[in-house]
Amino acid sequence: MSIEVIKPGLLTTLQDAGRRGYASLGVGRAGAMDEPSWRLANALVGNHAGEAALEITLAGPTLRFQRDAVIALTGGIIEARANGRPLPPWTSCFVPADTLLRLGVMRHGCRSYLAVRGGFDVAPVLGSRSTDLHACIGPLQGRALQALDVIPFGQHAAGHWFRAGKQVQALRWGLDPQPWLDYEQAPLALMRGHHYPSLDEASQRALFAQRFAVSKDSNRTGSRLEGAPLHLRQPLELISEATLPGTLQLPPSGQPILLLAEAPVTGGYPRIGQLAAVDLARLAQRRPGDAIYFRETSMDEAFERLHKREEALQRLLQRIEQRLDSA
Known part of the structure; x- marks a missing residue:
């Protein structure tokens, strides 16, 4: 039992x-x-x-x-x-x-x-x-x-x-x-966040060009990313705003944090990006030390990819049920 x-x-x-x-x-x-x-x-x-x-x-x-x-x-x-x-x-x-x-x-x-x-x-x-x-x-x-x-x-x-x-x-x-499973570890799709324009020009380019690595300090709350620090044009004074899994925050260290399943519901760090929901599962399978690259995406593309994955998943779930019933 x-x-x-x-x-x-x-x-x-x-x-x-x-x-x-x-x-x-x-x-x-x-x-x-x-x-x-x-x-x-x-x-x-x-x-x-x-x-x-x-x-x-x-x-x-x-x-x-x-x-x-x-x-x-x-x-x-x-x-x-x-x-x-x-x-x-x-x-x-x-x-x-x-x-x-x-x-x-x-x-x-x-x-x-x-x-x-x-x-x-x-x-x-x-x-x-x-x-x-x-x-x-x-x-x-x-x-x-x-x-x-x-x-x-x-x-x-x-x-x-x-x-x-x-x-x-x-x-x-x-x-x-x-x-x-994310065998090829292809770039993860990221939309620009509310505070993306507050990054300096070099950091805006670096966000979608440089290699980050998953830090050993990552957990179910967030993947801490290690790479060349990103910088704001000038310091920001912010009130806490809504966050959710996939929100990419930039703390004062300049090393981004990509929030995961146990993300807090609000946060006070600049929100420089939002990961496409379809790539959250791929991120979940990245181990400490694994590479992270971002590519820019749009809301429309993110919805389309999520819709296609759900269709494929539903077809597979139905096929599993049929095979078990006929076994």
Whole structure:
């Protein structure tokens, strides 16, 4: 009925789509950093949309399943062994009761998602089962997994596509992660922000030309970028203004901060850019030290790319459902 945490991994949290609609109360969204990977993990185990999954960062936990379960791993490619047997990612897998699942280092990407059939049975907070580490809101008192935690998951049939037994099993088919992972690390699309004209001319050019790197000090609140400092034409005195995931802020250090899932709802730094929403998942898979380049985009292009990705994702979700039903 539950999963026991033997080792918690580097940073493992429960995440769903996030708690939207509370910004006026000062409560941010949180939620899965790589939303397509989270949705696909749930689809592969036959869950209804919206169930929470474990978001795993760079190095994974060791978990013991106290009863039979159907699971899926998507997102960054992570080493996984169930009772010593390699477990394939991006497909549906059956693990019998008392299985020890060891998740190791991530070979590609930064964040993986583990979904379990039936979903994690934890109480929602403000309508969401997401963990907001910055605000300490959500399951487990708003913190990451720790050793000896026990996390219940929902009562649900194991899935007719697996035969009953005591052996770890995996479907003969899976998804190609290539379209959903940022293998080429292409430039991220950025729109000019409200304070972009306040950058000096050299910094305006540099924003869309120079190489930045993801700092080791990055977290779920924001990716801190390292590069040649950007400069304003003159100091600005600002009141706090609305921010959201994807807002690119410029603190006095001149090193930009690109806000992520746990972005505060307001901020007082100049807002020099806004990342296209479709590229937030790609940013979520960039590791410390990875390169970041920006290319300029428009609102129309950003909406068009997001619309096309959603269409492709919906087609794939429907295809997964059909294949599971016919298995």
